[in-house]
Amino acid sequence: MTELNHLTISDALEGLEKGDFTAVELTRANLMAMEEARGLNAFVTETPERALEMAAASDARRQAGEARPLDGIPIGVKDLYCTEGVRTMAGSHILEGFTPTYESTVTANLWRDGAVLLGKTNLDEFAMGSSNTTSYYGEVHNPWTLADEPDARLVPGGSSGGSAACVAARIATASTGTDTGGSIRQPASLCGIVGMKPTYGRCSRWGIVAFASSLDQAGPMTRSVRDSALMLTSMAGFDPMDSTSVDLPVPDYAAALTGDIRGLKIGVPKEYRIDDMPGEIETLWQQGVEWMKAAGAEIVDVSLPHTKYALPAYYIVAPAEASSNLARYDGVRYGLRVPGDSLIEMYENTRAEGFGQEVKRRVMIGTYVLSAGYYDAYYLKAQKLRTLIARDFEEAYKECDLLLTPTAPSTAFKVGDKQDDPIAMYLNDVFTVPANLAGLPGISVPAGLGADGAPLGLQLVGQAFEEETLFRAAGVLEEAAGFTATPALMVGEGA
Amino acid sequence: MSLDQATVARIAHLARIRVAPDEAEALQKDLQNILAFVEQLGEVNTDDVPPMTSVTPQALRWRQDNVNDGDKPDQVLKNAPEQASGFYAVPRVVE
Numbered sequence: 001m002t003e004l005n006h007l008t009i010s011d012a013l014e015g016l017e018k019g020d021f022t023a024v025e026l027t028r029a030n031l032m033a034m035e036e037a038r039g040l041n042a043f044v045t046e047t048p049e050r051a052l053e054m055a056a057a058s059d060a061r062r063q064a065g066e067a068r069p070l071d072g073i074p075i076g077v078k079d080l081y082c083t084e085g086v087r088t089m090a091g092s093h094i095l096e097g098f099t100p101t102y103e104s105t106v107t108a109n110l111w112r113d114g115a116v117l118l119g120k121t122n123l124d125e126f127a128m129g130s131s132n133t134t135s136y137y138g139e140v141h142n143p144w145t146l147a148d149e150p151d152a153r154l155v156p157g158g159s160s161g162g163s164a165a166c167v168a169a170r171i172a173t174a175s176t177g178t179d180t181g182g183s184i185r186q187p188a189s190l191c192g193i194v195g196m197k198p199t200y201g202r203c204s205r206w207g208i209v210a211f212a213s214s215l216d217q218a219g220p221m222t223r224s225v226r227d228s229a230l231m232l233t234s235m236a237g238f239d240p241m242d243s244t245s246v247d248l249p250v251p252d253y254a255a256a257l258t259g260d261i262r263g264l265k266i267g268v269p270k271e272y273r274i275d276d277m278p279g280e281i282e283t284l285w286q287q288g289v290e291w292m293k294a295a296g297a298e299i300v301d302v303s304l305p306h307t308k309y310a311l312p313a314y315y316i317v318a319p320a321e322a323s324s325n326l327a328r329y330d331g332v333r334y335g336l337r338v339p340g341d342s343l344i345e346m347y348e349n350t351r352a353e354g355f356g357q358e359v360k361r362r363v364m365i366g367t368y369v370l371s372a373g374y375y376d377a378y379y380l381k382a383q384k385l386r387t388l389i390a391r392d393f394e395e396a397y398k399e400c401d402l403l404l405t406p407t408a409p410s411t412a413f414k415v416g417d418k419q420d421d422p423i424a425m426y427l428n429d430v431f432t433v434p435a436n437l438a439g440l441p442g443i444s445v446p447a448g449l450g451a452d453g454a455p456l457g458l459q460l461v462g463q464a465f466e467e468e469t470l471f472r473a474a475g476v477l478e479e480a481a482g483f484t485a486t487p488a489l490m491v492g493e494g495a
Numbered sequence: 496m497s498l499d500q501a502t503v504a505r506i507a508h509l510a511r512i513r514v515a516p517d518e519a520e521a522l523q524k525d526l527q528n529i530l531a532f533v534e535q536l537g538e539v540n541t542d543d544v545p546p547m548t549s550v551t552p553q554a555l556r557w558r559q560d561n562v563n564d565g566d567k568p569d570q571v572l573k574n575a576p577e578q579a580s581g582f583y584a585v586p587r588v589v590e
Contacts, residue, residue, distance in 0.1 A: 101570040200550045214550055243555050312533040323510065330511070332583050334574035343588050344511070352513035360512055361522070364503075365529055367510040381536050383546035388539070390547065422525055423532050439550035464551060 003492040004029035005170045009073050009227040010254075012173055016062060016072050023062070023072030026173075027055035027116050030074040033171045033491035034118060037143075040489065042156075042166040044079050044137045045087055046119040054116040061114065070234055071114030076166045076175035079120035080127055081107050081218075082207040086117070090209045091125040091135035091159075094354025095335045104207025105239045106176065106218045113234040118172050121162030125356045126326065127183055127211045130428035132161025133415065134358045142191055142412045143169035143487035147453030150488065154412035154454060157187030157428070163221050164191040170491050174222045174231055178208060180215045181314055182408075182432025185444040188221055189407035189457030192446045192487065194478070195221045196228045199464045200439035201246035203232075204239030212321035213244075215314075215436045225445065225474045229253035232467065248465060256468035257475040262296030264473060267400030271307035272431060274409065281406050281456065284448050288404055288458045291480035292473070300400045304392040309385050310434040311426060316369050316382035317437070322359075323366025329354060361422060390438040393461075402473050403461040405431050407444040411454035435461045443474045446483040455485065498527045 004026045007015065015021055031048050051074060058072040082088045082100035089095040103111075111117075124134040132140040132155060140161040142154040156165040160177030164187035167175050177184035179197035188195025196219045203218040210216065220231030233254065238247040268289060273282070293299055331337035331350030338353045340346035355363065369378035396403065409430055418424045435442040441464070444457035458477060462470035503523045507514040514522060568581050577584040 098574055101567075101573055201553070240556075240558070244549075244551070244553075246551060246553065306539070309536055309539060312535045315529060316533050316536075327511075331576060332585055335576070337576035340586065343586050345513075346586055347511040348508075348513040351511055352515075355512065360510075361525055361529070363510050363512065364506050364522070364526060368506050368526070368530075369533075371506070371509060378533065380546055381541060382533075383548070384541035384544040385536055385539060386547040387544050388541070390550075421528075423528060426532075 005033040006492060007173065008224045009070070009173055009222065009230050010224065012073060017067070023055040023058040023116065024052060026072060027051050027074045030118055030172060033169070036491050037169050037171050037489070040141045040143060040165050040169060041138050042121055042140055042162040042169065042171060043076065043119040044089065044122045044162070047086055047117050050086070051116050051118050058114050058116060068112070068114035070110065070230065072116060073114070073173050074116040074118045075110065076118050076121040076163055076172035077107055078123055078160050078163045078175065078177050080123060080178055080209045081176060082209070083107055083117065083120065086120065088120065088209070089137070091123045091137060092354065092356070092359070093136040093336060094329045094350070098334050102207060105204035105241060106208070106235045109234055109237060115234070121166055121175060123162055124159035125359050126209065126322070127159040127178055127180055128322070128358050128362055129158040130182070130186055130425055131155035131418065132158040133419065134356055136356060139415055140165050141415065143489035144192060144412060144454045145488045153415045155190070155415055157190035157408070157412065159183040160187050160221060164188055164193060164195065167191070167193050167221050167223060168487055169489060174220060174227055176218060176235070177221045178216055178218050179436065180211050180318060181436050182429040184219045184221060185432050185442055185457070185459060186408045186428055188444040190412040190455070192455030192483065192485065193221055193223055194225055194228045194443065194445055195219070196232060196443040197435065197441060198232060198236060198467060199441045201244050202236045202465070202467070204237070204242040204245045206239055206241035210325040212318040213325065214321060215318060225471060225478045226254055226257055228443065229257060229471045251468055253467060253471050256471045258472055259475060259479065261292065261473050261476045264297045264402065265300050265400040266292050266297045266473070267300045267302035267396050267403045269302050269304045269307065269396065269403055269405060271304050272405045274430065277409060280450050281409065284456055284458065285406050288447060288477065291477060292404060295476045295480060302396040302399055302403070304396055304434070306385065306388045306392050307434060310389055310437055311430055313382040313385040313389065314433045314437060315365070315426060316378050317386065319362040319366035320370050320379050321366070323363045323370065326359070326363055358422070386437050389434055393438045393440060397463050401463070401469055405459045405461065407431060407457035407459040411450040411452055411456055431459060440464055441467050441470050443470055445474050445477045445481065447477070447481040448483065449485055498523060498530065
């Protein structure tokens with residue numbers, strides 16, 4: 001039998017229901033894997049006691065015939081989601097030891113449906129980064145290694161790097177991430193798992209540490225498309241506590257996985273063929289097109305003319321919103337306080353010591369673009385570009401139902417690379433940022449391995465609130481790709 | 496666009512982040528590179544384009560202006576770095 005920590009959500013639910021094993025046994029297997037894989041630094045806080053308590057309660061519910069949709073499934077939660085009584089530090093020194101007295105809506109939804117908390121996963125500080133190297137609590141390592149340099153350590157991508165690594169390494173059955181510019185989809189691609197960003201407004205942002213409020217969305221990270229659908233069905237839903245939460249019924253997303261995409265129109269945007277794109281990514285993309293065509297989809301060439309402006313627009317909008325959201329970390333109400341002779345000096349000392357370099361850069365850029373005399377030239381201009389980018393998608397969706405693109409411009413790079421130049425790091429998100437700016441749902445599906453032996457994903461981007469179509473096509477892509485490779489630093493042997 | 500040291504110091508103060516003299520130069524360079532990168536947007540004519548104000552086409556909801564939470568000072572102060580008599584304590588502000 002497959003080791004329990006290797007099971008997908010759907011297989012684990014089946015085994016639990018048949019009585020092949022208990023939720024406590026499943027949780028124990030995952031906790032053991034967590035211990036064994038500590039070297040990856042995927043978790044910043046482990047909650048084994050709570051996990052076993054939740055698993056025992058789950059077993060009791062199942063025995064009483066009251067099992068819920070995700071009952072007994074052990075998950076990792078990105079340390080950006082507030083969890084009542086469990087410290088939540090956002091990868092930052094400034095929130096060291098912060099212990100919320102409330103629970104985020106999305107995690108509350110997951111506990112309502114029976115999921116089990118294994119611990120809080122590492123991330124880039126305040127979710128700002130694409131390699132999980134900006135965390136105050138140390139970098140995360142990707143469980144994948146290079147074929148010809150097995151001792152070199154690779155980044156897992158970011159910002160949801162711990163969440164991606166723990167699922168890929170078979171520590172957690174699934175995890176939650178957040179995606180502001182690609183922070184779910186890019187690490188999913190680099191770690192060979194499925195990462196899904198829902199439409200803006202699908203999942204409540206309440207209780208999730210805010211980075212850029214008009215872009216942030218919670219979403220699932222899993223080892224299969226079906227698991228992604230199961231997780232989102234529990235995570236999504238209207239929440240009066242989030243003013244941008246959308247009051248729409250949540251469908252049973254797994255039911256959308258019919259495997260039939262005949263007649264579906266899939267757009268291939270020519271502007272995503274960027275300079276210097278590695279040949280293997282171009283080849284994989286073309287392969288993806290062939291797979292969809294073979295499954296009966298119609299391929300349409302489309303144009304998104306403002307694509308090249310998405311990243312610069314993002315690097316105005318996201319820092320501007322971050323500078324405003326992060327103003328609350330002043331050493332008064334929670335977190336770190338560094339004394340000073342006056343109140344202002346205390347603020348300045350606290351924020352100098354509490355924030356890392358990347359966060360300081362972004363807060364300062366945001367402060368600058370919002371400051372008197374510069375607002376129109378930068379922030380207003382970026383919001384106008386955002387309108388044009390959203391219109392590009394609207395136009396494209398007159399001709400197709402979905403878009404197919406690469407997820408990231410490369411496989412995972414080595415820890416330490418791209419650290420000297422912020423812009424080089426920002427380019428990791430070139431294919432993912434446009435969907436955030438337009439609020440659209442997107443999913444990354446593992447599609448193959450690069451020549452270096454590390455995984456590569458393909459991305460599907462859908463229309464607003466059309467997650468069912470997105471999952472349906474992603475399921476077909478997953479089936480066609482038949483990705484079964486496993487990372488070298490995975491815990492256990494697998495099937 | 497060139498960002499001089501005085502501007503970097505002004506932004507740092509507005510952002511309430513102390514910048515040590517030995518950090519200032521590297522920070523100036525990074526900020527300048529980022530601004531040069533985002534200035535590509537100037538290539539696009541946006542004269543008749545409205546700025547995006549809402550990602551999804553929906554208006555903010557109304558609700559009754561009622562008290563629906565509160566009366567939990569212990570929870571509110573639980574993570575305070577310093578507190579006194581049920582309040583947050585800070586350095587003296589008014590002499």
